[in-house]
Amino acid sequence: xxxxxxxxxxxxxxxxxxxxxxxxxxxxxxxxxxxxxxxxxxxxxxxxxxxxxxxxxxxxxxxxxxxxxxxxxxxxxxxxxxxxxxxxxxxxxxxxxxxxxxxxxxxxxxxxxxxxxxxxxxxxxxxxxxxxxxxxxxxxxxxxxxxxxxxxxxxx
Numbered sequence: 089x090x091x092x093x094x095x096x097x098x099x100x101x102x103x104x105x106x107x108x109x110x111x112x113x114x115x116x117x118x119x120x121x122x123x124x125x126x127x128x129x130x131x132x133x134x135x136x137x138x139x140x141x142x143x144x145x146x147x148x149x150x151x152x153x154x155x156x157x158x159x160x161x162x163x164x165x166x167x168x169x170x171x172x173x174x175x176x177x178x179x180x181x182x183x184x185x186x187x188x189x190x191x192x193x194x195x196x197x198x199x200x201x202x203x204x205x206x207x208x209x210x211x212x213x214x215x216x217x218x219x220x221x222x223x224x225x226x227x228x229x230x231x232x233x234x235x236x237x238x239x240x241x242x243x244x
Contacts, residue, residue, distance in 0.1 A: 142239055158242035167234035172227050177220040187215035 140149035142161025149159055185197040188207035193215070204210045 148244075155244045156241055157244045158240060160240040162235075162238050162240060164237040165232075165235040168231040169228050170231065172229055173224055174227050175222050175224050178223055179218045180221045181216045182219040182221075183217045184214045185217050186210055187212040193217065 137148060137150045137155060138145045140146065140151045140156055140159035142159055146160045147156075147158055149156060151159065186194040186199060186203050187210070188194060188204035189209050189211045190207045191211075192207055194203050194207075198204075199213065
């Protein structure tokens, strides 16, 4: 009995397979005919251009429907600079002293009688004494200015 059930199921399965392959002969032949007909007619298939990203795809590509022959991304370039220390000298008053007529100052900055007696007398009392005082400052020297990021775009 079990053998008879297995045989019947096998026959039904074979009939289903045979029926499904014969049920659509028009469809399979029409697909074959269409395939052979389309191969006889050569129509140019438009080649889809890749999307430009500016780094890996940079030529013969599109962005937002616009075709570019060149589309290259240039990243931001930081400013290059260095600092220099600049020393300048300025004359400043460093004190007051008695100025003698021969252009020298009294060594003790004397203010009484006899000051500058061996130098021709007193030219000016409390004359300012000047000295060159160094002043240092730092300067920033820009070697190359910063550049913003941009795309180099050349239309076709």
